[in-house]
Amino acid sequence: MTTDDCIIVGGGPAGLTAAIYLTRFRLRTRLFDCGSSRASWIPCTRNHAGYPEGISGNDLLARMREQADKYGVERQDARVERLTPEDDETFTVHAGDQTYRARTVLLATGVVNHRPRHLTPEVHDPAVARGLLRYCPVCDGYEVTDRKVGVIGTGDHGMREALFLRSYTRDVTLIAPEAEHALDPACAAKLDDAGIARINGPCGGYAIEGHQLAFDTARGRMAFDSVYPALGSRIRSRLAVEAGAKATDEGCLEVDDHQRTTVPGLFAAGDVVKGLDQISHAMGEAGVAATTMRNLLSEQRPLRR
Structure with a gap:
């Protein structure tokens, strides 16, 4: 079984931002998208910088997918059911009836509004x-x-x-x-x-x-x-919690300043960490997470052209 450098779970703004960073770091990156990003519900966002006339959530996601695809992300329309840390500093990711391996994992699974x-x-x-x-x-x-x-x-x-x-x-x-x-x-x-x-x-x-x-x-x-x-939301942190990551009583994953969870090699970004409901915030966290993932992999094994 081939081992990816990075697996991303979640195809919203956070996950796609991380995919763009990681593939441009020339890392073997796979992204799983079950098609439930809340960004797809946005008819037109007008406070996202760079779009003075606004942009729909679906159009923004389409542009981000195109950009990630350009640099070679392996993007799959599938739901990840389970995530298992292994002893040899890798993870096994279960999606449908398939299993995958990765050296690092980023969860960008977001929340579900009630x-x-x-x-x-x-x-x-x-x-x-x-x-x-x-x-x-x-x-x-x-x-x-x-x-x-x-x-x-x-x-x-x-x-x-x-x-x-x-x-x-x-x-x-x-x-x-x-x-x-x-x-x-x-x-x-x-x-x-x-x-x-x-x-x-x-x-x-x-x-x-x-x-x-x-x-x-x-x-x-x-x-x-x-x-x-104003009915709250359900934070989609189950995969990480079942893998041993710590979360708050509300279900938000606990991370450090570099988006590292309490499980080595497992990162999180976006609303699954803090439900701020802001695209720009999720994208910023994803950029931090992706850069830290790259540096971690470089420490484990030199990244050379």
Whole structure:
């Protein structure tokens, strides 16, 4: 079995950035992409530097794939099921019914956003494409300036997202996803001070109505220009944790300043490390990880032309 220098798990901005770096370091690099990058859901990002008119997530990913392919990455459309560290400073990677070996591994598996219950794909997907449903106020809060915005969430997390969006528009409503709000007095006081309305759930009956996303609440049917679910996310760190890497209680992988996990030779970059939900941040971490991987391999065996 051929041993790759590097295997990358994840085909989003972090994984593809690492692939570009590693192949340009002239390392034998294989990338596994199961096709679930959250970047593909972005209809148009306008805060990614270098694209003053914005660029869709799919177009950005396509350009990055083309760039990685140009330098010789072995890119495979497959889901990695298991990762096993071996005694001889290599890893065995299991994808489908195939196994692969690598001297180093980078996990760029990201996170999965929790979606509102009862929101079907038939409504969810076109709502995201039209900007009626948004998941990252840091990315696109500017686009909802002076619009009518709903935030589905409660507790401290829901409050913080509603307050963040209040800096863009006066018309923000926080809707509990299931029943009554779970807000302590301090949260409630901050919302009241900001003039943010609070509505109890449950939420359901989602539909696109004209240019708004509408749904049922305890106060009746409501419609918004944009809706932000503030329901948290699931961090896709299982592969690393099962391989022995340490993670926080929330599931974020613990890494050092060079993106090294607690398992030698295993690296991580992007939202699987810290769910900042920013493409630029994920790409920066990937560049650091790839350079460190190259230097580690050079220490083990001189890299010479």
